[in-house]
Amino acid sequence: MKAIIPPENLTELLERANMMAGVSLAQIATHRGIPVPKDLKRDKGWVGQLIEMELGATAGSKPEQDFLHLGVELKTIPINAQGRPLETTYVCVAPLTQIEGLTWENSLVCHKLQRVLWVPVEGERHIPIGDRRIGTPILWQPDPNELRLLKQDWEEIMELIALGKVEKLTARHGEVLQLRPKAANSRSLTQSIAENGSVKMTNPRGFYLKTTFTAMILDKVFG
DNA sequence: GGGTGATCATAC
DNA sequence: GTATGATCACCC
Numbered sequence: 001m002k003a004i005i006p007p008e009n010l011t012e013l014l015e016r017a018n019m020m021a022g023v024s025l026a027q028i029a030t031h032r033g034i035p036v037p038k039d040l041k042r043d044k045g046w047v048g049q050l051i052e053m054e055l056g057a058t059a060g061s062k063p064e065q066d067f068l069h070l071g072v073e074l075k076t077i078p079i080n081a082q083g084r085p086l087e088t089t090y091v092c093v094a095p096l097t098q099i100e101g102l103t104w105e106n107s108l109v110c111h112k113l114q115r116v117l118w119v120p121v122e123g124e125r126h127i128p129i130g131d132r133r134i135g136t137p138i139l140w141q142p143d144p145n146e147l148r149l150l151k152q153d154w155e156e157i158m159e160l161i162a163l164g165k166v167e168k169l170t171a172r173h174g175e176v177l178q179l180r181p182k183a184a185n186s187r188s189l190t191q192s193i194a195e196n197g198s199v200k201m202t203n204p205r206g207f208y209l210k211t212t213f214t215a216m217i218l219d220k221v222f223g
Numbered sequence: 224g225g226g227t228g229a230t231c232a233t234a235c
Numbered sequence: 236g237t238a239t240g241a242t243c244a245c246c247c
Binding site for chain 1: 236237239
């Protein structure tokens, strides 16, 4: 495998991303010497990591943007034949303790979503993984209205977490941003705030963007 | 059929 | 366990 150097600037990143449009995942994988899985059941992050690698993102599990020096977060998004998202989009883990004084402006959600490079990839299950094609990338920055919706949902969710009501939160809360389990399984536990203010254990949660929201983002470009 | 809750792989 | 990358799969 040949090493991919991180893009030096935004223009270079966009050039690389644009060159992948129309290319199949098998082409990328072959080029990189990576086997294509039969399905994604045990390789759920495969597509994302393949695209990450090809664009020269710094691999790692740091809670930071993929291209920190460019202020860009990379997200692959599975779409159907109509260009609509097939899945919600994971943003980041939700803090469940020590959240006093945490504001939207300095939250991880806000930071990660400041600028996102969306890379649509055909995701319908009847299409073999290798045959799935990459679409036209979209560099997105939330507009004032999108920012307002995100902030509103985030504040509402964090308020309930702060009140020790994380167990009462479901994916139905929030217009565009939702809170859902994010863990190895339902037995995973992490600390959270109890209703009496003490510490309790609960299933880890993550923030996800609902498909109605990401569909709007894709629509703004493709109509 | 769509969305919610559950789950998978991997690095550290 | 916590973080990354997400999709699976069951229930409504």
